Amino acid sequence: MRLVALPQDRQVRRIAVQALAVCVFATAAWYFASNAEENLRNQGIAYGLSFLGSEAGFAIGESWIAYSARSSYARALVVGLLNTLYVSIAAILLTTILGTLIGVARVSRYWLLAKASFVYVELFRNIPILLQVFFWSAMTRRLPPPREAILWGDGFVLSNHGFVHPVPTYDPAYRWIGLATIVGLIAAWLVIRWSRHVRDRTGTAPRVHWVAAVLVVGCPLVTWIGYGAPLTWDVPYLKGFDFVGGTTHSPEFMAILIALVAYTSAFAAEIVRSGIESVDRGQFDAARSLGLKEPTILIRIVLPQALRVIVPPMTTQYLNLLKDSSLGVAIGYPELVNITNTSINQTGQAIELILVMMSVYLFLSILISTITNLFNRANMRKGQGR
Amino acid sequence: MSGLSAASPPATMPHSWASAWSWARTNLFASPAGAIVSIAMFAAIASGLVAAVDWAILNANWAATGAEPCRRAIGACWAVIPEKYRVMLFGFYAYDEHWRPALAIIVFVAAAGITGIPRFWRWQITVPLWISVAITIFLLLRGGVLGLTHQETALWGGLPLTLIIFSAQLALGLPLGVLLALGRRSSLPAISIGCVILIEGVRAVPPIALLFFAAIVSPLFLPPGTDMDKLLRVIVAMVILQACLQAEVVRGGLQAVPDGQTEAASALGLGHWATLWTVILPQALRTVIPGLTNQIIQAFKNSTLVIIVGMFDFLNTTTAAISDPKWIRFFVEAYVFAAVVYFCGCWLISAYGRFLEEYFKLVRN
Numbered sequence: 189m190r191l192v193a194l195p196q197d198r199q200v201r202r203i204a205v206q207a208l209a210v211c212v213f214a215t216a217a218w219y220f221a222s223n224a225e226e227n228l229r230n231q232g233i234a235y236g237l238s239f240l241g242s243e244a245g246f247a248i249g250e251s252w253i254a255y256s257a258r259s260s261y262a263r264a265l266v267v268g269l270l271n272t273l274y275v276s277i278a279a280i281l282l283t284t285i286l287g288t289l290i291g292v293a294r295v296s297r298y299w300l301l302a303k304a305s306f307v308y309v310e311l312f313r314n315i316p317i318l319l320q321v322f323f324w325s326a327m328t329r330r331l332p333p334p335r336e337a338i339l340w341g342d343g344f345v346l347s348n349h350g351f352v353h354p355v356p357t358y359d360p361a362y363r364w365i366g367l368a369t370i371v372g373l374i375a376a377w378l379v380i381r382w383s384r385h386v387r388d389r390t391g392t393a394p395r396v397h398w399v400a401a402v403l404v405v406g407c408p409l410v411t412w413i414g415y416g417a418p419l420t421w422d423v424p425y426l427k428g429f430d431f432v433g434g435t436t437h438s439p440e441f442m443a444i445l446i447a448l449v450a451y452t453s454a455f456a457a458e459i460v461r462s463g464i465e466s467v468d469r470g471q472f473d474a475a476r477s478l479g480l481k482e483p484t485i486l487i488r489i490v491l492p493q494a495l496r497v498i499v500p501p502m503t504t505q506y507l508n509l510l511k512d513s514s515l516g517v518a519i520g521y522p523e524l525v526n527i528t529n530t531s532i533n534q535t536g537q538a539i540e541l542i543l544v545m546m547s548v549y550l551f552l553s554i555l556i557s558t559i560t561n562l563f564n565r566a567n568m569r570k571g572q573g574r
Numbered sequence: 575m576s577g578l579s580a581a582s583p584p585a586t587m588p589h590s591w592a593s594a595w596s597w598a599r600t601n602l603f604a605s606p607a608g609a610i611v612s613i614a615m616f617a618a619i620a621s622g623l624v625a626a627v628d629w630a631i632l633n634a635n636w637a638a639t640g641a642e643p644c645r646r647a648i649g650a651c652w653a654v655i656p657e658k659y660r661v662m663l664f665g666f667y668a669y670d671e672h673w674r675p676a677l678a679i680i681v682f683v684a685a686a687g688i689t690g691i692p693r694f695w696r697w698q699i700t701v702p703l704w705i706s707v708a709i710t711i712f713l714l715l716r717g718g719v720l721g722l723t724h725q726e727t728a729l730w731g732g733l734p735l736t737l738i739i740f741s742a743q744l745a746l747g748l749p750l751g752v753l754l755a756l757g758r759r760s761s762l763p764a765i766s767i768g769c770v771i772l773i774e775g776v777r778a779v780p781p782i783a784l785l786f787f788a789a790i791v792s793p794l795f796l797p798p799g800t801d802m803d804k805l806l807r808v809i810v811a812m813v814i815l816q817a818c819l820q821a822e823v824v825r826g827g828l829q830a831v832p833d834g835q836t837e838a839a840s841a842l843g844l845g846h847w848a849t850l851w852t853v854i855l856p857q858a859l860r861t862v863i864p865g866l867t868n869q870i871i872q873a874f875k876n877s878t879l880v881i882i883v884g885m886f887d888f889l890n891t892t893t894a895a896i897s898d899p900k901w902i903r904f905f906v907e908a909y910v911f912a913a914v915v916y917f918c919g920c921w922l923i924s925a926y927g928r929f930l931e932e933y934f935k936l937v938r939n
Contacts, residue, residue: 206764213768220795227794298608299601300615314920315913316875319889323913326905507778514780518882525782538791546779553778 224539231536237544239535240265246530248522250438261531268527269548275441275523276513279448280506286449287456294461305457313454317512320447325519328439334430343423343434351437352424361415365408372407376400440521444513452509456502463498464490495567503560507553524548630910641900654904655911658895662908665731665891667715671723675734678711682737690926692933704745711738727805731886733915736877739887742809743816743873748866750813751820752859756850758821759828769821776818782882784811789883808880816873823865827858860934867927871920878916888912 228235240262247257252270255263293305312320329348332338337347343354356362379396387393412418424434437445467490475485517526528545532538602612633649644651655662664675685707688694715734718724730738757769776784788811789804796802831854839849859866881890892912896905 202762206762209762209764209768223797224794226798230798297601297604298611298615300612300619304615304619311917314871314875314917316878316889316916318878318881319909319913319916322889322893323906323909326909330903330905511780514782515879515882517782525780525786529786532786532790539794542783542787542791546775546783549779549783550775 233536235537235540237540239537239540244531245534248527249520250441250522261535264527264531265524265544268522268524271516271521272510272513272523273552275444275448275516275521276510279445279452279509279513282445282449283452283456283505283509284502287453288460290453290457291460292464294457295464309454309457311454312450313458315451317447317451318515318518320451321444321515321519324443324446325440328443331439334426337426337431343421343425345424345431345434347431348439349430349436350439351442352431352434354421354423354433355435357420357422359415359418359420361412361418364415365411368407368411369404372404375407376403379403438521440516440519443519444516444521444523447515448509448512451512452505455505455508459498459501459505460494463494466497467493492567496564499560499564499567503557503564506556506560510552510556511549644901644904650907650910651904652907654896654901654907658898658901658908661732661895662888662892662912663732665729665735665886665894667729667731668723668725671717671725674714674717674722674725675730675732678714678734679737681707681710681714682734682741686741727803730805732891733888735880735886736888739809739812739877739880740874743812743877744870746813747816747873748820748870750817752824752855754817754821755824755828758825773818773821776815777822781815781876781879784815785879785883787811804883805885808883808885812873812876812880815876816869819872820866820869823862823869824858826865827860827862828854830861831857863927863931863934867924867930870927871923874919874923875916888915 241260243258244261244264245257246264248255248264248267250271251267252274253263253267255267290305290308293301294309296302296305328350331346331348334345334347334349337345339345343352345352376399379400383393383396422433424431424436471489471493472485475489480489513523514525516523517529520526524545528541532541535541603609629649631649633647635644635647635649635651635653637653639653640657644653660669660672664672667675685703688703689700694700711734713719714722715730716725716727754769754773757765758773760766760769785808788807792807793800793802835853835857836849839853844853877887878889880887881893886894889912892908896902896908901908
């Protein structure tokens with residue numbers, strides 16, 4: 189007596205296996221959740237996010253928004269997040285520049301340059317980043333005190349209190365200059381679009397590069413001059429035991445930034461190299477035989493094709509860099525993990541805080557991959573002429 | 575293209591002085607700009623090398639017997655290494671019992687050496703070997719048997735701890751990663767969605783967030799009163815991390831195996847698991863040996879992250895060694911030594927990876 193035919197038998201088995209998997213998962217989740225509930229009850233910890241509103245009570249060394257020990261935990265976490273973003277964005281920009289330079293040097297026909305960049309890559313990617321963080325942290329702590337600081341030119345100061353450099357003093361005109369920059373960018377974009385439009389209709393594009401460049405540079409420049417060219421520098425000077433004025437980058441920030449850039453650019457360089465090498469030799473020759481000039485070949489032929497190979501793994505490196513910035517906790521840079529850790533020690537709300545931290549990183553990861561995926565898709569379409 | 579060439583010239587050193595000049599002309603001084611670049615690079619490298627050799631060798635103090643004579647050295651003072659090597663290698667393990675972690679390292683290296691030889695690649699050899707090695711090292715370090723004094727895992731440190739965490743990631747993380755990769759490609763939605771959520775979730779958060787979870791939060795999820803060892807919890811977290819990272823590498827390999835292989839295997843009458851085990855996985859894993867090697871190097875470097883939750887691996891015992899106020903100014907020497915150790919470890923792994931690649935190429939042809 190056969191109740192189910194064979195093909196259905198397979199179907200039944202598939203459903204049974206999945207049902208079993210879901211059951212095991214649900215049981216485990218229920219088991220852990222009930223343990224957690226009992227443990228928290230025993231320790232007298234109320235779960236929930238209400239603690240985020242209460243006073244944090246600890247000071248943070250550097251912050252982009254107003255913060256004091258009387259501010260709330262939520263605000264402390266935002267301070268940590270902003271510091272994470274600040275060091276990550278700065279490191280991503282520097283890594284992209286340094287990684288590209290070293291990657292191009294790797295395929296240079298100049299032997300010494302190629303070998304030196306090879307040594308750089310092998311050295312820095314084979315030493316754990318945490319060791320590099322510790323090393324640079326120890327180095328910055330070993331710098332001379334402000335009174336014997338290392339000085340470059342007028343107002344560039346390096347001491348064990350960090351790196352200080354001059355910044356322009358704020359002037360009301362700067363707000364309008366910012367607006368003018370945006371207006372200039374939009375105008376330039378419109379001009380380039382118009383040029384493309386004409387090209388699509390008539391086949392020849394009006395030369396608008398110079399117009400666009402003049403718009404981008406000219407708009408803020410004219411505004412600045414119109415306001416009487418206000419520019420005074422806030423130059424740091426020694427007062428007592430420390431420097432005042434200018435902008436200070438803390439030693440912890442410098443250490444984590446240098447380590448992140450040195451480590452990640454070694455990986456970025458390899459990606460850039462493989463991107464350049466992926467472009468077929470015939471592409472150079474074909475472009476040259478068409479009479480294209482060398483810079484045009486680089487920008488119009490090699491780069492778009494190389495970028496298609498470069499962008500996806502580079503995204504992974506940017507994500508790794510974002511995650512590695514959490515190592516700031518090891519040397520006291522007040523980034524998200526550091527603030528989360530301090531908050532856990534004070535409140536005991538470990539589950540909630542770790543969940544908040546993990547969701548922030550999850551969100552940032554998805555954000556970075558979405559942006560680079562959009563860029564990659566646009567570039568793919570351009571490259572394939574569709 | 576100035577400075578760029580798609581087909582690089584053969585960058586090998588010349589064999590005679592006669593050919594040296596023509597080699598230099600094409601590879602160093604091909605154009606005026608090239609000559610300037612080469613000379614500038616030469617000057618930079620030469621001055622850097624001279625400074626490094628001055629510091630590390632010529633002006634270095636090799637045999638100082640204490641911190642005082644070391645302070646007078648103009649260059650490096652390598653005496654910090656012989657002075658502190660016990661702390662750096664074995665951490666805070668009972669001083670008189672240091673022979674035990676030392677023996678553990680020897681056992682590990684011997685077992686790793688045996689496993690590396692293709693002749694011994696049989697499940698009947700490697701699996702029992704590593705299970706007995708794990709038990710031996712555990713009993714050796716923990717003690718409490720055969721008259722060995724008991725040493726808590728909190729005291730374990732230095733190189734043995736680094737090797738334990740690394741080899742656990744390798745021996746357990748890699749097989750688990752293969753399972754996760756297979757699960758992710760499963761045709762059963764419940765299985766594949768579960769694997770995707772785990773893999774992508776773990777990969778999106780910083781490793782040290784996982785370690786915090788393991789060290790601080792995970793006891794809350796265990797039944798009240800259970801006391802799971804912290805080292806064990808940290809190792810579980812590192813293994814899961816490594817499994818999720820390796821799963822993505824293995825998935826790439828699985829995608830590279832043509833569908834025809836599965837079809838041919840089922841035409842021969844092979845079942846689902848037999849096809850996976852004897853046809854798909856061997857091909858998939860061979861194609862991604864470079865990726866697996868990179869990820870294993872990453873696992874070796876990641877073993878330093880356990881510092882964040884207060885464990886004393888080799889890097890942390892090095893830091894502990896120079897936290898002694900008398901020796902604190904010689905941190906560069908100590909970190910250079912640690913960097914050399916880690917660099918050699920990474921280099922060994924990548925050299926072995928290249929050997930495996932060559933080996934399988936020979937086997938196939």
